[in-house]
Amino acid sequence: MAEITVPGGATASHLGGYLAVPRGPGPWPGVVVIHEIIGLNEDIRRQADRLAQAGFVAVAPDLYTAGGALRCLRATIRAVFAGHGPAFDDIEAVRGWLAAREDCTGRVGVLGFCIGGQFALLAATKGFDAAAVNYGPLPKKPVEALVGACPIVASYGSRDLATRNATAKLDDALTMLAVEHDVREYKGAGHSFASQPDSRALSVLETVLGMGYQAEATGDMWRRTLAFFEAHLADPDR
Numbered sequence: 001m002a003e004i005t006v007p008g009g010a011t012a013s014h015l016g017g018y019l020a021v022p023r024g025p026g027p028w029p030g031v032v033v034i035h036e037i038i039g040l041n042e043d044i045r046r047q048a049d050r051l052a053q054a055g056f057v058a059v060a061p062d063l064y065t066a067g068g069a070l071r072c073l074r075a076t077i078r079a080v081f082a083g084h085g086p087a088f089d090d091i092e093a094v095r096g097w098l099a100a101r102e103d104c105t106g107r108v109g110v111l112g113f114c115i116g117g118q119f120a121l122l123a124a125t126k127g128f129d130a131a132a133v134n135y136g137p138l139p140k141k142p143v144e145a146l147v148g149a150c151p152i153v154a155s156y157g158s159r160d161l162a163t164r165n166a167t168a169k170l171d172d173a174l175t176m177l178a179v180e181h182d183v184r185e186y187k188g189a190g191h192s193f194a195s196q197p198d199s200r201a202l203s204v205l206e207t208v209l210g211m212g213y214q215a216e217a218t219g220d221m222w223r224r225t226l227a228f229f230e231a232h233l234a235d236p237d238r
Contacts (some may be wrong), residue, residue: 006061006097009089012085016062017094018045020052026103029233032094032128033060034116036195037077040064043195044113051111054226056233057104061094063087080118081146091123105235111225112136113194117154121170124149130232132225136190142173151180153228155190155221157214170213184226186217194218 005014018040022028029102032211035044040062042136051058079085093112101105109130112120124131125148132232133154146152152174156167167185186193193214 004059004081004141006059007093008065009091009093010086010089011033011063011066015065015090015094015168016184017119018048018060020045020048020060021103022052024058026057027101027235028055028103029129029229029235030059030098030101030104031229031233032091032108032110034091034097034110034112034119034123035060035063035227036116045112045193045233046196047113050103050222054229054231056109056229057098059094060151061090063090077115080115080122080198083122083139089117089128091208092126095127105233107233107235109229109233114180114192121146121152121154124152130229132228133170134194134221135163137163138169142169143176146173146177146179149174149177149179151228151232153182153225154175154184155194155195155217155224156183156185157191158179158185159190160188160193162191182228184220184224185218186214189214189217192223 002019004017004019005040006017008015015183033048044060048058048060055056072128095108098104099108110120110128111132113134120131120146121133121136130150131152131172135156156163167183171183
């Protein structure tokens with residue numbers, strides 16, 4: 001597990017990032033982990049470690065490398081709502097870099113949280129083999145935005161005001177598009193339910209707002225996500 005730099009696609013020639021590699025002989029499938037709106041932190045690094053423990057090469061790029069969250073946040077939000085832009089170019093560059101590694105099978109998934117979940121959902125149409133979306137808001141026209149998407153597993157919380165009705169809308173859109181999917185809403189869970197409380201700078205405020213870590217929902221989300229990745233990122237030649 002190491003801090004690394006990876007090729008950037010637009011915002012910077014190289015992005016900071018975190019790489020987690022499984023123990024033992026490879027190659028393994030890869031997963032690009034997209035951070036929350038607050039940026040690449042210890043919680044996201046732990047999520048990458050969890051993927052490595054499950055047998056995936058995981059890389060978490062810092063999409064704010066070019067100037068930190070304060071300078072990059074506006075452009076990043078603009079890109080995710082437009083569905084294209086420099087941040088997506090960076091994600092594609094990281095996907096290509098990971099797929100080309102000798103310890104990767106070439107099959108790569110994407111997993112994201114919060115705004116990272118929003119990126120992961122839209123990136124499902126951009127060359128990935130599977131996508132895992134955690135409380136990522138939907139595009140205004142999900143059917144149009146998700147044409148050609150890879151298989152998607154998505155998880156939402158019933159108390160998350162930012163993604164109200166997202167579960168049913170996404171399920172309907174993916175069913176209409178005949179995209180294989182597993183979409184679930186966790187009763188009583190709010191936004192950021194998979195983020196560990198000891199890494200959250202705003203944990204007190206989040207508790208007041210009904211947000212934050214929910215162990216039961218997190219455990220089931222990971223069970224479903226790992227099973228989904230194992231099924232869709234498996235190397236058909238092995």
